[in-house]
Amino acid sequence: MQFELxxxxxxxIREDLELGKSTSTLVQVNELHPADIAEIFDNISAEEAKxxxxxLDKEKASDVLIELEEDVREKxxxxxxxxxxxxxxxxxxxxxxxxxxxxxxxxxxKDEVISNIKDAEQASDIVDxxxxxxxxxxxxxxKELIKVNIDWSILKCVKEMRKQAEDxxxxxxxxVVDDRERLKGTLSLKRLLLAPSESKxxxxxxxxxxxxxxxxxxxxxxxxxxxYDLVVLPVVDELDRLIGRITIDDIVDxxxxxxxxxxxxxxxxxxxxxxxxxxxxxxxxxxxxxxxGLLGGILGALVIGQYEGQLQIYxxxxxxxxxxxxxxxxxGVQSSAIIVQGLANNSLGFDSLFARLGKEFLVAILNGxxxxxxxxxxxxxxxxxxxxxxxVSMALVLVIIFAGLFGTFVPLMLDKYKIDPALATGPFITTxxxxxxxxxxxxxxxxxxxxx
Amino acid sequence: MQFELxxxxxxxIREDLELGKSTSTLVQVNELHPADIAEIFDNISAEEAKxxxxxLDKEKASDVLIELEEDVREKxxxxxxxxxxxxxxxxxxxxxxxxxxxxxxxxxxKDEVISNIKDAEQASDIVDxxxxxxxxxxxxxxKELIKVNIDWSILKCVKEMRKQAEDxxxxxxxxVVDDRERLKGTLSLKRLLLAPSESKxxxxxxxxxxxxxxxxxxxxxxxxxxxYDLVVLPVVDELDRLIGRITIDDIVDxxxxxxxxxxxxxxxxxxxxxxxxxxxxxxxxxxxxxxxGLLGGILGALVIGQYEGQLQIYxxxxxxxxxxxxxxxxxGVQSSAIIVQGLANNSLGFDSLFARLGKEFLVAILNGxxxxxxxxxxxxxxxxxxxxxxxVSMALVLVIIFAGLFGTFVPLMLDKYKIDPALATGPFITTxxxxxxxxxxxxxxxxxxxxx
Numbered sequence: 001m002q003f004e005l006x007x008x009x010x011x012x013i014r015e016d017l018e019l020g021k022s023t024s025t026l027v028q029v030n031e032l033h034p035a036d037i038a039e040i041f042d043n044i045s046a047e048e049a050k051x052x053x054x055x056l057d058k059e060k061a062s063d064v065l066i067e068l069e070e071d072v073r074e075k076x077x078x079x080x081x082x083x084x085x086x087x088x089x090x091x092x093x094x095x096x097x098x099x100x101x102x103x104x105x106x107x108x109x110k111d112e113v114i115s116n117i118k119d120a121e122q123a124s125d126i127v128d129x130x131x132x133x134x135x136x137x138x139x140x141x142x143k144e145l146i147k148v149n150i151d152w153s154i155l156k157c158v159k160e161m162r163k164q165a166e167d168x169x170x171x172x173x174x175x176v177v178d179d180r181e182r183l184k185g186t187l188s189l190k191r192l193l194l195a196p197s198e199s200k201x202x203x204x205x206x207x208x209x210x211x212x213x214x215x216x217x218x219x220x221x222x223x224x225x226x227x228y229d230l231v232v233l234p235v236v237d238e239l240d241r242l243i244g245r246i247t248i249d250d251i252v253d254x255x256x257x258x259x260x261x262x263x264x265x266x267x268x269x270x271x272x273x274x275x276x277x278x279x280x281x282x283x284x285x286x287x288x289x290x291x292x293g294l295l296g297g298i299l300g301a302l303v304i305g306q307y308e309g310q311l312q313i314y315x316x317x318x319x320x321x322x323x324x325x326x327x328x329x330x331x332g333v334q335s336s337a338i339i340v341q342g343l344a345n346n347s348l349g350f351d352s353l354f355a356r357l358g359k360e361f362l363v364a365i366l367n368g369x370x371x372x373x374x375x376x377x378x379x380x381x382x383x384x385x386x387x388x389x390x391x392v393s394m395a396l397v398l399v400i401i402f403a404g405l406f407g408t409f410v411p412l413m414l415d416k417y418k419i420d421p422a423l424a425t426g427p428f429i430t431t432x433x434x435x436x437x438x439x440x441x442x443x444x445x446x447x448x449x450x451x452x
Numbered sequence: 453m454q455f456e457l458x459x460x461x462x463x464x465i466r467e468d469l470e471l472g473k474s475t476s477t478l479v480q481v482n483e484l485h486p487a488d489i490a491e492i493f494d495n496i497s498a499e500e501a502k503x504x505x506x507x508l509d510k511e512k513a514s515d516v517l518i519e520l521e522e523d524v525r526e527k528x529x530x531x532x533x534x535x536x537x538x539x540x541x542x543x544x545x546x547x548x549x550x551x552x553x554x555x556x557x558x559x560x561x562k563d564e565v566i567s568n569i570k571d572a573e574q575a576s577d578i579v580d581x582x583x584x585x586x587x588x589x590x591x592x593x594x595k596e597l598i599k600v601n602i603d604w605s606i607l608k609c610v611k612e613m614r615k616q617a618e619d620x621x622x623x624x625x626x627x628v629v630d631d632r633e634r635l636k637g638t639l640s641l642k643r644l645l646l647a648p649s650e651s652k653x654x655x656x657x658x659x660x661x662x663x664x665x666x667x668x669x670x671x672x673x674x675x676x677x678x679x680y681d682l683v684v685l686p687v688v689d690e691l692d693r694l695i696g697r698i699t700i701d702d703i704v705d706x707x708x709x710x711x712x713x714x715x716x717x718x719x720x721x722x723x724x725x726x727x728x729x730x731x732x733x734x735x736x737x738x739x740x741x742x743x744x745g746l747l748g749g750i751l752g753a754l755v756i757g758q759y760e761g762q763l764q765i766y767x768x769x770x771x772x773x774x775x776x777x778x779x780x781x782x783x784g785v786q787s788s789a790i791i792v793q794g795l796a797n798n799s800l801g802f803d804s805l806f807a808r809l810g811k812e813f814l815v816a817i818l819n820g821x822x823x824x825x826x827x828x829x830x831x832x833x834x835x836x837x838x839x840x841x842x843x844v845s846m847a848l849v850l851v852i853i854f855a856g857l858f859g860t861f862v863p864l865m866l867d868k869y870k871i872d873p874a875l876a877t878g879p880f881i882t883t884x885x886x887x888x889x890x891x892x893x894x895x896x897x898x899x900x901x902x903x904x
Contacts, residue, residue: 042801162645228487229704231683264793275800276801279818308767312767315764323748330720330742337716350495370739430782
């Protein structure tokens with residue numbers, strides 16, 4: 001039943017758009033889910049997108065607009081006047097989607113669009129929402145919700161709810177408030193359905209309700225909804241007054257974005273990009289980390305430069321430079337990734353820094369010994385040099401231990417000082433471990449060759 | 453309003469458990485959300501957990517059991533008899549949670565538990581669910597749902613729904629089926645609420661309903677629910693008969709787990725682990741990738757060994773070995789991560805492999821030129837050797853281009869042959885790029901020093 005976009009379908013749409021009149025394909029597009037239509041928009045030019053848009057129903061058109069990628073939407077809205085935006089799109093939208101879209105417009109155009117919204121209540125809701133930072137509970141919430149007073153009867157409830165429900169697509173929960181609009185609890189639709197109509201809200205509602213303050217960070221909201229398996233979460237102001245609700249679909253986006261961000265950070269990409277972005281954007285997102293790597297490489301060259309004399313006498317030491325560097329990097333990334341994920345999932349528990357380092361120490365020793373015994377055997381057999389074999393294998397154990405401890409320590413420290421611990425993963429830790437690894441390797445080499 | 457677990461609270465619980473009688477702290481625990489209680493269980497011993505369990509209400513206890521981490525639950529269930537498990541836990545659970553839990557038990561114990569379930573319908577539901585693979589739509593769904601016949605009146609609907617709703621915690625959607633149980637559409641609670649009671653289901657229901665077949669993979673289900681912002685998705689069998697529903701909270705877990713898996717793969721961790729796992733588990737999860745790195749290092753040593761003569765004449769070439777290796781690794785990880793993420797998010801569009809490699813080529817040239825000009829200037833100033841400067845900078849451009857193309861190509865190929873593209877990220881691609889990078893570096897060095 002799910003729609004699968006094909007290249008043939010896109011080509012057909014393009015062809016039909018050139019004809020400039022409604023065809024069976026364009027009618028078919030109009031019947032698709034907005035998310036599917038948005039996918040089509042990602043694959044055609046801005047010019048074609050504008051043409052296609054005119055074949056969509058008004059309500060469908062604004063749903064599609066919400067689903068578009070931010071950059072596609074920006075290009076697209078550019079050619080619409082503030083009045084057109086207000087009439088064609090904003091009026092069919094939920095307050096949170098409208099506010100999100102307005103946030104992307106230049107300030108002046110934003111104000112003009114708002115002054116063109118005819119429904120005064122909607123305009124005021126949107127202005128309210130624009131005051132909250134995008135990454136806060138207030139920035140995620142919608143104002144549309146169903147609320148009933150704690151003193152009403154079920155009969156009055158149903159009557160009032162019919163009115164309120166007209167503007168709302170999905171009724172998940174009915175909120176119960178007191179005369180001062182303070183959130184008191186919830187009334188489940190199931191209870192309402194099962195209750196005799198003469199009963200009172202007061203007797204039926206659940207008092208236990210989780211809520212979140214409007215200034216709470218969106219990651220906090222996400223981890224809360226995830227932990228408690230919530231589908232919808234009410235938002236209150238400082239006086240506990242109910243001001244909006246956050247639905248799980250917005251939170252799924254937050255979770256996805258968070259995970260993507262950590263993943264990109266670990267891969268050395270400094271901005272949110274995807275493969276559809278322009279060459280310029282992709283280059284800019286990748287260059288910063290490469291420059292850090294470059295600096296690390298130069299520092300590495302300086303370290304080796306210190307031991308150039310030694311290298312001239314024992315050139316075979318050069319053979320294992322990549323091995324030492326790579327292993328330090330790998331171990332560092334592994335241990336920091338485990339910590340970063342533990343912090344993100346709140347699963348670290350209460351172990352002290354010391355206990356954590358102790359555990360990593362054990363893991364590193366085990367892995368280090370396993371690897372260094374293998375490399376010892378290899379060098380003894382194939383290189384026939386006890387000095388080299390001992391140098392490489394001893395250096396390897398120490399490098400693995402250092403890299404493991406360092407990879408554990410850095411993200412914990414960053415987190416303690418409220419810096420995103422994911423910064424520790426990826427090129428940064430790899431680069432640091434490369435340099436320290438070289439020091440260890442040549443330092444041990446220096447000792448070894450002087451002893452034997 | 454959200455509960456925050458502290459070390460002090462844990463210590464207090466432990467102390468009170470030793471007293472062996474109910475205290476105000478233990479009463480307080482019983483009032484917490486199951487997810488919060490599960491967090492407490494993660495931080496106390498199995499012995500203490502069992503004690504604490506006896507202070508919980510029966511229904512709370514089974515909710516907590518569902519929330520526990522798999523390994524904690526396994527340890528915990530070990531000491532309960534099949535009969536106790538059936539009576540104390542299974543009977544209060546939804547079918548999907550019960551099936552998930554049973555799946556973790558040894559086969560014999562699983563069968564014994566099932567034969568001890570008193571409610572025949574529940575037992576049959578659970579057995580049905582156990583037939584589906586864990587990572588399929590059937591494995592994710594619950595059997596509990598509300599369905600009405602298309603020919604019923606609203607009055608009959610409400611009556612039937614009251615019966616059905618008793619077993620169900622959250623009513624999201626009412627499904628409409630025909631006489632053969634085939635899914636025809638949905639009836640929103642809102643419509644039901646607003647409809648006059650003499651109307652018929654047939655006149656009120658929405659025909660447009662997305663559903664999923666039971667054998668569909670869970671990642672497919674996740675990407676569908678994410679794309680269409682669904683809170684609940686009905687599951688049908690091959691004959692389109694409604695057999696269950698999947699709710700978004702289970703999907704949030706799938707999304708999280710997928711993202712965690714890709715992240716761990718990119719970080720060189722081969723099993724699902726978290727920092728609370730034992731030293732043995734952590735070591736085992738990390739060793740495989742380290743061994744690949746080790747093998748890569750040995751291959752790198754072989755490559756350098758080929759040029760040992762050259763290195764003896766121009767020992768300064770050793771200085772930039774780490775730089776070349778690191779940059780190849782970084783670029784490869786960046787480009788493969790962008791592809792892996794694009795594949796995971798279905799955002800790659802329809803560009804051909806050739807177009808994609810062409811774009812990566814441009815990005816790599818830009819980044820490569822930027823980096824190599826910097827390193828050219830550095831080596832000219834500080835190393836005062838034109839040969840070395842040209843060798844390093846030319847090798848760097850080529851390494852960056854190769855690594856970029858390779859990092860783009862490999863995940864796309866893996867995906868084409870239905871292998872998880874995330875395998876391409878992390879140590880594998882880094883190691884390959886290290887080796888090829890060394891070849892390029894020494895190859896160019898060989899040419900350079902022979903020309904000048």
